[in-house]
Amino acid sequence: MKAIAVRDGETTPVVVDKPIPEPQAGEALVRTLRVGVDGTDHEVMSGGHGGFPEGEDHLVLGHEAVGVVEDPNGTDLREGEVVVPTVRRPPNGTNDYFERGEADMAPAGEYHERGIVGAHGFMAEYFTSPAEDLVRIPPSQAEIGFLVEPVSITEKAIELAEASRSTFTWDPESAMVLGNGSLGLLTLAMLDEDEDYERLYCLGRRDRPDPTVDIIEELGATYVDSRKTPVDEVPDVHEAIDFIYEATGFPKHVFQSVHALAPNGVAALLGVPSSWEFEVDGGSFHEEMVLHNKAMVGSVNSNVRHFEAASRTLTTLPEWFLDDLVTGVYGLDEFERAFEDGDTIIKTAVQFSEYEER
Incomplete structure (x- = not known):
C-alpha cells in the first residue's frame, strides 16, 4: 500500500510502499478515506516536535483521519462503518492513564501519538487500530470526518x-x-x-x-x-x-x-x-x-468522549463555513499540494479512497 511519510534527516514528505497491516486481536482494519494536514504535521516534518518509532528510519504522518471499517476482525464494529481514530496509544502495553480512559491526561513519556511521536500515523491507504480507539460517526460525515479530531x-x-x-x-x-x-x-x-x-x-x-x-x-x-x-x-x-x-x-x-x-x-x-x-x-x-x-x-489531546462530542458539533456548523474552511482535498498523485502554505490556504486533506455507502 501507499503511505505518506517523512524520513529521518529529511523535512519533505514522500510516498513510501508498506505492506497492508494485519489487525491483531481486538483491532480492526480500516480503509482510509481522508487525512487532514495541520500545523503539527509541519512541526513534525521540520523536527521541531514529535519523534520516530523506535528502530524506524521514517514516520508515517497523519493524525486527523476518517476511514471505513474494512475488516472488523471479531470486534463489535461492522464492515462499512465510518470511523475516526483517536491519536494516543500506550507505549508499552498499558498504564493507569489508558486503563482509566484518560490517555489525554498522560504526561510525556507515558504515551505514543500516531503520526506524531513514537508510532506511525494514518496517512496511508489502510491502518489498524484497537476497536475502542475507533469512534463511529455518521456516513454523512465521511467527507468531513477528518475535522473531528481538531474539533x-x-x-x-x-x-x-x-x-x-x-x-x-x-x-x-x-x-x-x-x-x-x-x-x-x-x-x-x-x-x-x-x-x-x-x-x-x-x-x-x-x-x-x-x-x-x-x-x-x-x-x-x-x-x-x-x-x-x-x-x-x-x-x-x-x-x-x-x-x-x-x-x-x-x-x-x-x-x-x-x-x-x-x-x-x-x-x-x-x-x-x-x-x-x-x-x-x-x-x-x-x-x-x-x-x-x-x-x-x-490542554493537549482529547479522549473518546471528546471525539463523540466533536462529531455531534460538526452537525451544527454551517455548511458554508465548512466549504470555505476546507480549501483543498488532494489525491496521492498530487499530495504535495496538501502540505503547501499560502494566504489562500486554510485547511487541506489527502484523499486515499472514496466512500461508498453499503
Missing part, C-alpha cells in the same frame, strides 16, 4: 475552562480566539453556535483582503489585528474578555492574555511554543491572577 481538541479545552469556573456562577458573554488558522476558525464557529457568547473576537496578523478575515466577519465576530492591537490592549480598544482560546503557540500571548481577561475570566492555552526567553512583569501577572480570580488551563 475534539476544542471540546476538551472548553470543558477544562468551564470546569475551572464551576465553583461559582460564571456567565461569560465575550470570547476571543487567538489565531486565525484552521483550529482557531473551527473554535470560533463552535463559539458562535454557543448561546452563552454574545460577542466574539478573533486575533490574527493578516492584511485584507484575506479569506480567514472574511470567515471571521461572516461569523459575526470582530477581527483584531495584533500588529495594531496587541492582546493586552484589547480591553482598551474593545472590552475585557471572559474566555480566551490561545491557538498560536506565541509565548508572549500567554502573559498578555491575563491582562486581556475580564475579572473571573479564563484562558485555555493550546499552542505549543518553541523556546524563547523574554522579560515579563511577573508581579503584575501574579496580581491579575489573584485579585481578579482569573484562571489559565493548559
Whole structure:
C-alpha cells in the first residue's frame, strides 16, 4: 500500500510502499478515506516536535483521519462503518492513564501519538487500530470526518475552562480566539453556535483582503489585528474578555492574555511554543491572577468522549463555513499540494479512497 511519510534527516514528505497491516486481536482494519494536514504535521516534518518509532528510519504522518471499517476482525464494529481514530496509544502495553480512559491526561513519556511521536500515523491507504480507539460517526460525515479530531481538541479545552469556573456562577458573554488558522476558525464557529457568547473576537496578523478575515466577519465576530492591537490592549480598544482560546503557540500571548481577561475570566492555552526567553512583569501577572480570580488551563489531546462530542458539533456548523474552511482535498498523485502554505490556504486533506455507502 501507499503511505505518506517523512524520513529521518529529511523535512519533505514522500510516498513510501508498506505492506497492508494485519489487525491483531481486538483491532480492526480500516480503509482510509481522508487525512487532514495541520500545523503539527509541519512541526513534525521540520523536527521541531514529535519523534520516530523506535528502530524506524521514517514516520508515517497523519493524525486527523476518517476511514471505513474494512475488516472488523471479531470486534463489535461492522464492515462499512465510518470511523475516526483517536491519536494516543500506550507505549508499552498499558498504564493507569489508558486503563482509566484518560490517555489525554498522560504526561510525556507515558504515551505514543500516531503520526506524531513514537508510532506511525494514518496517512496511508489502510491502518489498524484497537476497536475502542475507533469512534463511529455518521456516513454523512465521511467527507468531513477528518475535522473531528481538531474539533475534539476544542471540546476538551472548553470543558477544562468551564470546569475551572464551576465553583461559582460564571456567565461569560465575550470570547476571543487567538489565531486565525484552521483550529482557531473551527473554535470560533463552535463559539458562535454557543448561546452563552454574545460577542466574539478573533486575533490574527493578516492584511485584507484575506479569506480567514472574511470567515471571521461572516461569523459575526470582530477581527483584531495584533500588529495594531496587541492582546493586552484589547480591553482598551474593545472590552475585557471572559474566555480566551490561545491557538498560536506565541509565548508572549500567554502573559498578555491575563491582562486581556475580564475579572473571573479564563484562558485555555493550546499552542505549543518553541523556546524563547523574554522579560515579563511577573508581579503584575501574579496580581491579575489573584485579585481578579482569573484562571489559565493548559490542554493537549482529547479522549473518546471528546471525539463523540466533536462529531455531534460538526452537525451544527454551517455548511458554508465548512466549504470555505476546507480549501483543498488532494489525491496521492498530487499530495504535495496538501502540505503547501499560502494566504489562500486554510485547511487541506489527502484523499486515499472514496466512500461508498453499503
